[in-house]
Every structure is written in C-alpha cells, then in structure tokens.
Amino acid sequence: MGKIFCLMGKSSSGKDTIFKEINDDKDLDLKPIVSYTTRPKRTNETNGVEYFFINTDELNKFEKENKVIEKRVYHTIHGDWFYGTINDGQIDLNKNNYLLITTLEAYKSLRDYFGDDKVCPFYIDIEDGVRLERALERERKQDKPNYDELCRRFLADNKDFSDENLSNLGINKLYINENLENCINDIKKDILNLIQ
Numbered sequence: 001m002g003k004i005f006c007l008m009g010k011s012s013s014g015k016d017t018i019f020k021e022i023n024d025d026k027d028l029d030l031k032p033i034v035s036y037t038t039r040p041k042r043t044n045e046t047n048g049v050e051y052f053f054i055n056t057d058e059l060n061k062f063e064k065e066n067k068v069i070e071k072r073v074y075h076t077i078h079g080d081w082f083y084g085t086i087n088d089g090q091i092d093l094n095k096n097n098y099l100l101i102t103t104l105e106a107y108k109s110l111r112d113y114f115g116d117d118k119v120c121p122f123y124i125d126i127e128d129g130v131r132l133e134r135a136l137e138r139e140r141k142q143d144k145p146n147y148d149e150l151c152r153r154f155l156a157d158n159k160d161f162s163d164e165n166l167s168n169l170g171i172n173k174l175y176i177n178e179n180l181e182n183c184i185n186d187i188k189k190d191i192l193n194l195i196q
C-alpha cells in the first residue's frame with residue numbers, strides 16, 4: 001500500500017522549493033497531490049503545479065459533490081482565501097506513493113481519512129529571522145509585492161505551528177532548512193526508508 005508524505009512548515013520555510021526537488025527524484029517516484037486554492041496565483045506560479053487555482057463557486061461545487069477531503073480558510077486582508085485537498089481522482093494508494101504540501105490541520109484530516117500508517121509528516125523548520133528575510137526577498141520579486149499579507153502570515157504561522165500543536169499531533173522530528181541540499185537529502189533518506 002502506498003503512503004502520503006506531507007511537507008509542512010511555516011510560510012517561506014522552503015516547502016515549495018523542497019517539494020520540487022523531492023518530486024523530481026526518480027528513485028522515490030512520488031506522485032504529487034496538487035492542492036486547490038482560491039487565492040490569486042503569484043507571478044511565477046503555474047495552474048496545476050503549485051496549486052489548482054479555483055474560485056469559490058468551483059469550490060462549492062466540489063463540496064456539493066462531497067469531494068472535499070479537507071479545507072481551510074485564511075482571513076486575509078484581501079478577503080477569505082480557501083485551501084484544500086480534493087478527492088478528484090488524483091489519489092490511489094494501491095498504485096502510488098504521494099507527496100503534498102499541507103498544514104497541520106490538513107495533515108490531521110488526511111490522517112483521519114486515510115489512516116496514520118499511510119500519512120507521514122515531514123515538518124520543515126528554519127530560524128524565524130532567516131525565514132523573514134527569505135519571505136521578504138521572495139515578495140520583492142512579485143509584480144505587486146504584498147508586504148501586509150507577508151506580515152500577517154508570518155505572525156499567524158507562529159501560532160498555527162506552535163510547539164504545542166506540533167506535539168499534539170506527535171510531530172517531533174524537524175527537518176532544518178538551513179542548507180537546502182542537506183535538508184533535501186535528510187528527507188529523501190527518510191522517505192526511502194518508509195517506502196522500501
């Protein structure tokens with residue numbers, strides 16, 4: 001039976017960067033689970049790669065069809081942005097192992113839905129000062145940098161990913177993303193052990 005590997009971490013901890021490398025690794029041969037969001041696409045993002053970008057009507061349609069495995073809402077300064085995992089036919093644990101970026105809440109929902117032997121957490125961490133610098137550098141490159149949202153998310157993430165929340169979910173291993181290559185290698189090694 002396949003497994004679902006969940007990459008988690010605060011904003012700008014490096015999830016997207018690490019996801020791309022792990023996803024490209026031929027030895028691991030993981031299939032990506034692409035989440036859905038109603039937030040606007042960033043300049044360098046592609047629909048169906050980082051996320052499927054949908055509107056709230058499309059999300060409501062999935063709900064009516066009972067296809068929403070989990071969803072969360074963020075009350076941003078631009079209104080509510082939804083993120084979620086949709087049972088759209090992407091996931092078949094008889095055939096593949098999967099990789100996705102997710103939140104603690106979503107990890108818990110996935111674990112409840114598929115079972116905790118199938119859903120494995122990979123929590124990425126980096127010192128807050130470094131994370132803020134990386135977030136700012138990334139935001140500056142956007143067509144319309146949104147520094148208010150960057151600050152809101154930075155503060156919100158520190159609550160969402162508190163030590164207490166992590167320990168309540170039994171997540172006690174952190175993958176420190178100081179040196180990208182080392183962090184990726186640690187994650188790859190542990191995933192390989194879990195799928196062999």
Ligand SMILES: Nc1ncnc2c1ncn2[C@@H]1O[C@H](COP(=O)(O)OP(=O)(O)OP(=O)(O)O)[C@@H](O)[C@H]1O
Pocket residue numbers: 009010011012013014015016017018134135137138177178179180181
């Ligand atoms: N080890 C690293 N060293 C230096 N820069 C890094 C490292 N890891 C990631 N970055 C850079 O930090 C920024 C944030 O990384 P990334 O976009 O992957 O984070 P994220 O966790 O997916 O963020 P978000 O949840 O906000 O989308 C990017 O510009 C990325 O290139």
